[in-house]
Amino acid sequence: xxxxxxxPQLLYERAEAMDPNRAAIREKAYGVWQTWSWYAYRQHxxxxxxxxxxxxxxxxxxxxxVLDNHAEWLFSQMAVQAMGGVPVNLFTSSTAxxxxxxxxxxxxxYAFVQDQEQVDKLLEGCEKIPFLRKIIYIDPTGMKGYENxxxxxxxxxxxxxxxxxxxxxxxxxxxxxxxxxxxxTAVMMLTSGTTGIPKLAxxxxxxxxAMGKQWTDALGIRPDDNxxxxxxxxWIVDQMWGFGVAVHSGMIMNFPEMPDTVLPDFRxxxxxxxxxxxxxxxxxxxxxxxxxxxxxWMKRRLxxxxxxxxxxxxxxxxxxxxxxxxxxxxxxxxxxxxFRPLLDRVGCARFREAYTGGHPISPDVILFFRxxxxxxxxxxxxxxxxxxxxxxxDGEVKLETVGRPLPGTQVRVADDQEILxxxxxxxxxxxxxxxxxxxxxxxxxxxxxxxGYIDGDGHLLIIGRKEEIIRNKxxxxxxxxxxxxxxxxxxxxxxxxxxxxxxxxxxxxINIDQDNVGNWAEERKIPYTTYMDLSQQPAVxxxxxxxxxxxxxxxxxxxxxxxxxxxYKLLDADDEELTRTGKVRRRFVYGLYLNLxxxxxxxxxxxxxxxxxxxxxxxxxxxxxxxxxxxVIGPDVTKTAGSTPSAGEPALGAVS
Amino acid sequence: MKAYRGEPTIFRNRPAERNxxxxxxxxxxxxxxxxVALKDxxxxxxxxxxxxxxxxxxxxxxxxxxxxxGYYRPQTGKxxxxxxxxxxxxxxxxxxxxxxxxxxxxxLFPGMTVLSNMLLARHIHMKYSLGWACLFxxxxxxxxxxxxxxxxxxxxxxxxxxxxxxxxxxxxxxxMKRVELGRALAxxxxxxxxxxxxxxxxxxxxxxxxxxxxxxxxxxxxxxxLVEHDMSIVMSIAKRVVVLNFGEKLTEGTAQEVQGHPEVIxxxxxxxxx
Numbered sequence: 001x002x003x004x005x006x007x008p009q010l011l012y013e014r015a016e017a018m019d020p021n022r023a024a025i026r027e028k029a030y031g032v033w034q035t036w037s038w039y040a041y042r043q044h045x046x047x048x049x050x051x052x053x054x055x056x057x058x059x060x061x062x063x064x065x066v067l068d069n070h071a072e073w074l075f076s077q078m079a080v081q082a083m084g085g086v087p088v089n090l091f092t093s094s095t096a097x098x099x100x101x102x103x104x105x106x107x108x109x110y111a112f113v114q115d116q117e118q119v120d121k122l123l124e125g126c127e128k129i130p131f132l133r134k135i136i137y138i139d140p141t142g143m144k145g146y147e148n149x150x151x152x153x154x155x156x157x158x159x160x161x162x163x164x165x166x167x168x169x170x171x172x173x174x175x176x177x178x179x180x181x182x183x184x185t186a187v188m189m190l191t192s193g194t195t196g197i198p199k200l201a202x203x204x205x206x207x208x209x210a211m212g213k214q215w216t217d218a219l220g221i222r223p224d225d226n227x228x229x230x231x232x233x234x235w236i237v238d239q240m241w242g243f244g245v246a247v248h249s250g251m252i253m254n255f256p257e258m259p260d261t262v263l264p265d266f267r268x269x270x271x272x273x274x275x276x277x278x279x280x281x282x283x284x285x286x287x288x289x290x291x292x293x294x295x296x297w298m299k300r301r302l303x304x305x306x307x308x309x310x311x312x313x314x315x316x317x318x319x320x321x322x323x324x325x326x327x328x329x330x331x332x333x334x335x336x337x338x339f340r341p342l343l344d345r346v347g348c349a350r351f352r353e354a355y356t357g358g359h360p361i362s363p364d365v366i367l368f369f370r371x372x373x374x375x376x377x378x379x380x381x382x383x384x385x386x387x388x389x390x391x392x393x394d395g396e397v398k399l400e401t402v403g404r405p406l407p408g409t410q411v412r413v414a415d416d417q418e419i420l421x422x423x424x425x426x427x428x429x430x431x432x433x434x435x436x437x438x439x440x441x442x443x444x445x446x447x448x449x450x451x452g453y454i455d456g457d458g459h460l461l462i463i464g465r466k467e468e469i470i471r472n473k474x475x476x477x478x479x480x481x482x483x484x485x486x487x488x489x490x491x492x493x494x495x496x497x498x499x500x501x502x503x504x505x506x507x508x509x510i511n512i513d514q515d516n517v518g519n520w521a522e523e524r525k526i527p528y529t530t531y532m533d534l535s536q537q538p539a540v541x542x543x544x545x546x547x548x549x550x551x552x553x554x555x556x557x558x559x560x561x562x563x564x565x566x567x568y569k570l571l572d573a574d575d576e577e578l579t580r581t582g583k584v585r586r587r588f589v590y591g592l593y594l595n596l597x598x599x600x601x602x603x604x605x606x607x608x609x610x611x612x613x614x615x616x617x618x619x620x621x622x623x624x625x626x627x628x629x630x631x632v633i634g635p636d637v638t639k640t641a642g643s644t645p646s647a648g649e650p651a652l653g654a655v656s
Numbered sequence: 657m658k659a660y661r662g663e664p665t666i667f668r669n670r671p672a673e674r675n676x677x678x679x680x681x682x683x684x685x686x687x688x689x690x691x692v693a694l695k696d697x698x699x700x701x702x703x704x705x706x707x708x709x710x711x712x713x714x715x716x717x718x719x720x721x722x723x724x725x726g727y728y729r730p731q732t733g734k735x736x737x738x739x740x741x742x743x744x745x746x747x748x749x750x751x752x753x754x755x756x757x758x759x760x761x762x763x764l765f766p767g768m769t770v771l772s773n774m775l776l777a778r779h780i781h782m783k784y785s786l787g788w789a790c791l792f793x794x795x796x797x798x799x800x801x802x803x804x805x806x807x808x809x810x811x812x813x814x815x816x817x818x819x820x821x822x823x824x825x826x827x828x829x830x831x832m833k834r835v836e837l838g839r840a841l842a843x844x845x846x847x848x849x850x851x852x853x854x855x856x857x858x859x860x861x862x863x864x865x866x867x868x869x870x871x872x873x874x875x876x877x878x879x880x881x882l883v884e885h886d887m888s889i890v891m892s893i894a895k896r897v898v899v900l901n902f903g904e905k906l907t908e909g910t911a912q913e914v915q916g917h918p919e920v921i922x923x924x925x926x927x928x929x930x
Contacts, residue, residue, distance in 0.1 A: 029812070030809060030811075030812060031771075031804075031811075141871075145874075257817050258818070260818035261817050264818075
């Protein structure tokens, strides 16, 4: 039986086994890619760990990490784990109250934070967290005035202290490292609280090492493969990759210079695998399509021709139909002439596999990217399963499914359509929440909370969040997600929320995409000022109406959208309308905009709005405006009782 | 957000003498034909200060800056900088003794990238000859790398990484002003003259610029003279404020003192009778 390790133990072994000069981590700074070798990675972990020990850290203590995607995130988290602590990653975009409340709940005595902004947030609430002993900050910019503050120490100083401790006490680090067991807690992750209070999911070292092995085996990841770390450390994806896959396979973790330079950095690194949110792909698809519509006549003709060819090839391959030689040849020409340069432009040329996860995505987006030659596939996973466990294997890509489970993972669907998982990567439970932990498992199977079904090819299809499946007045079940993802394929729609529970018809609240609609308006010489103004322009209403009508054509009669409004402001996490991961807080939004929703169902043509908005400095302002309700007219769009779904619809129709 | 660990060596490693910036403007009078732009102007700036020069339009602020930075020659009076008499010094000699400035109308090469513009500003610190440069010898390369490093640190400090390879001409105005500041800083001036650095910026851009100037002055001790119209900015960042009106110094003092001065209010808002 192969030896089981904790994550830092595995890193230690890797560093010993690999050529010490081989790159482990790269980060772009000052315009050049700076490299850390495996030796340096291990050394930094050791120094940071000893530094923490010098500060008095004890085994089992929680440590908060409020960090961005930099090498120090890996060093800090590894160090905490090596010394037996429990790291908890938080979003750097959190407010001061959010950070303080989590640290208070954990009673964490130490916190690693990125920069002055995060330090200030913690210092602001420091009376509420008196047990916080030390805040370690990575970026010293602006910290000159804080010198000699008893709570603060820079990461550089922590490393120096660690180095000194290592000289005085040469066995200390290895001794502590060896005490770790695979069943120990590796990390605690906040799960996105779309409903109620966010919970802390406890993931063990075994979860990560198992995940790492499953992915490495499934994709054949090699040590010279590259991963670009863009997703926040508080999300499971980069955790799974950085602490699971990268350590297991020996591949390189790359960090971009800053969020605004991600695309050029992308191009320079040319990562081979990527897993990112559906929003990323939706935005990229929108951007490409909008830019192509601006291109010259010749380019546009070539592009349209190529996309047509690509689409046919992709559709035929997916349906396992034969692709004629002529078509195949045209496909190769299209690829050489248009697709390769296009993909190179957006940094996607070297992807062997590209995944979209985190949220259901419109099949049109997948088809678009597959048509232009990017191997984009769906995947699925949760924080509680230590990340992604469902992937579509190459050669078996079907647009609506999320593929098969990874080797080592079992998946089945319960009688009430809930998806269940069994794997070594499944988490240990929720922190200090016995009831929720009990509720998460059924006979050793983890309940995902999502409804789905498995098709004839063994592929899993997701219908939507089990608790979000709602029924209209007639009792037909539907998932609002299903409709919303299709709406978001339009480059002009950034977010959409569907309502219809217990009603006779569907309505939608839509956020327009400010950049794309703005460009569209400018091209047509339509003047506008703010987002609010743009969203209420009649021409924009007509634009969105045509996209909504198009989506309606893909929907069964009882799901067609009958009316919609364009919201005067973007839904925002700071206003608590979205979670930090960008998911809509459905219940909250429903309550907040109740008068708008009721107005639509009451048959109003215009609804007066008096709302509150929060400015960036925290002040609350009032806005007064009117929002128009737009009627959607089309075949089968009824504003009365819905009809039964036609046969052949996915399990939504199979209402028990 | 700073991409890297935020301690530009350009500031950290500056020797103390380079930080010395003692400016004295003594009885300077500047006329253009019949127009008196400056009359018996006296001004002192000491090392590490951030002095703001304010006044209504036409008060002579830019003329004063132009005198200090060698664009105009005053008819009478003296200007002394760190002991040197710079009254009649040419601009290209002034930068060598540590005087730098930004211009109200951006003076950058619009066709060149941000990086190139700032590297160009390093020329006064380049110590190789044309001959060796053509051969791109090892010592030349070494110098080029060190200059590039300095410029990259400034780009990082001013948070311009995403635009480092963008031609300046295609940047939004707010960013152009930031590049202008970067260019001036690349020369490592002891005294930095800023001519209306906030003009034409929106609130967010102003906030960013204020942040940089405050950090430059308060943390790194950069001596600055700031010509500005926006009162709220001046009041919040300047240690000392000098008010000009019709080419003469009206008053000077701290921001509080100046704000309440009746003459200043009269100059800006006009007389109750007039």
